Amino acid sequence: MTHAEIALKADRLTKRFGQLTAVNQLSLSIERGAIYGFLGPNGCGKSTAIRLLTGLLIADEGEVTVLGQPLAGHEEALKSRIGYMTQKFSLFENLTVLENLRFVAAIYSVKGVQAKKRIDELLQLYGLSERQQQLAGTMSGGQKQRLALACATIHHPELLFLDEPTSAVDPENRRDFWERLFDLSAAGTTILVSTHYMDEAERCHGLAILEHGIKRADGAPRELMQSMSANVVEISGDSLRQVKQRLSALPDVISAAQVGNHLRVLVSKSVDDAIGLLTPFSDNYDLALVRPSLEDVFVSCTGGRHVG
CATH class of the missing domain: 3.40.50.300 (P-loop containing nucleotide triphosphate hydrolases)
Structure with missing residues (x-):
């Protein structure tokens, strides 16, 4: 300009x-x-x-x-x-x-x-x-x-x-x-x-x-x-609160938050295979990479410090 x-x-x-x-x-x-x-x-x-x-x-x-x-x-x-x-x-x-x-x-x-x-x-x-x-x-x-x-x-x-x-x-x-x-x-x-x-x-x-x-x-x-420093994985299934607790303890998981019947998980881009990282802790659940939202960008930038 x-x-x-x-x-x-x-x-x-x-x-x-x-x-x-x-x-x-x-x-x-x-x-x-x-x-x-x-x-x-x-x-x-x-x-x-x-x-x-x-x-x-x-x-x-x-x-x-x-x-x-x-x-x-x-x-x-x-x-x-x-x-x-x-x-x-x-x-x-x-x-x-x-x-x-x-x-x-x-x-x-x-x-x-x-x-x-x-x-x-x-x-x-x-x-x-x-x-x-x-x-x-x-x-x-x-x-x-x-x-x-x-x-x-x-x-x-x-x-x-x-x-x-x-x-x-x-x-x-x-x-x-x-x-x-x-x-x-x-x-x-x-x-x-x-x-x-x-x-x-x-x-x-x-x-x-x-x-x-x-x-x-x-x-x-x-x-x-588009340039967010994390991958977003959406997890579908039952008993999501238990899954959230397990995933939130992983060092490469920036944030895990429930949205309706899904769990939205932000994984550091330093991890080559985000789904592979989460699968052992999410047996019998459907996992998929999804497009990030602006809320995901905000959480990624602040390290999830302002998400309940």
């Missing part, structure tokens, strides 16, 4: 809080118009990384370039070009939908006729026209989510940061939300979104898997699945 094609670049970004290193040597490059995801469990550094990339936190080490400009020293100038939707609903619950939109418009110096036109456009776009006089605090999770996204994009940001935006909504609203993100992406907005949902991570053009503030993997979801 050329310099003009890169919307966001981080180089060895590090942030410490006392003895805790929340973000450790994070480097990434995000193309303009792409949807890029941070995938990881709670406490892995996703929110801290986003705050560093927006300038809300100052890094102890490393550099960030936002829309072609160094972030350091240009935070105020870049505020009008980026949008940020926090994990927790952060608008005023005692104000109406319309009042919240007007307030945020004023913050971004969207005024007068331009503000009215933009607010009317967003109310219609996000299905809030009939609720513009409703107090934000009385809305459902999905409605609050749409309002928060409307506020985050009221000034037409070139770069949009979303910190676990769908954590409090149902699957139908999550799906609708992602369709809206793709509309923004198609219009040229670059989006960085954090999530712990595998299905959302698969929707991203590119993603980083984070653990303990460290980037364990980076790339397009399909590429990550």
Whole structure:
């Protein structure tokens, strides 16, 4: 990618809080118009990384370039070009939908006729026209989510940061939300979104898997699945819990987890014959190599440390 094609670049970004290193040597490059995801469990550094990339936190080490400009020293100038939707609903619950939109418009110096036109456009776009006089605090999770996204994009940001935006909504609203993100992406907005949902991570053009503030993997979801450092064996049969216990004790087994009537086993690629390794411990069971999923990639990258 050329310099003009890169919307966001981080180089060895590090942030410490006392003895805790929340973000450790994070480097990434995000193309303009792409949807890029941070995938990881709670406490892995996703929110801290986003705050560093927006300038809300100052890094102890490393550099960030936002829309072609160094972030350091240009935070105020870049505020009008980026949008940020926090994990927790952060608008005023005692104000109406319309009042919240007007307030945020004023913050971004969207005024007068331009503000009215933009607010009317967003109310219609996000299905809030009939609720513009409703107090934000009385809305459902999905409605609050749409309002928060409307506020985050009221000034037409070139770069949009979303910190676990769908954590409090149902699957139908999550799906609708992602369709809206793709509309923004198609219009040229670059989006960085954090999530712990595998299905959302698969929707991203590119993603980083984070653990303990460290980037364990980076790339397009399909590429990550194709290059996974483990083979996946699916075992079918009865009494799978006993089989799982036996297989989990093997040093070359990264993870074994039951999915319905199957056992999904991740075996290190250092083993030439994964099925041959497992067969002596799985008599009278059906074993087959299967394609890896993004969840398999995540488990492989983290050594199964976040799987129950």
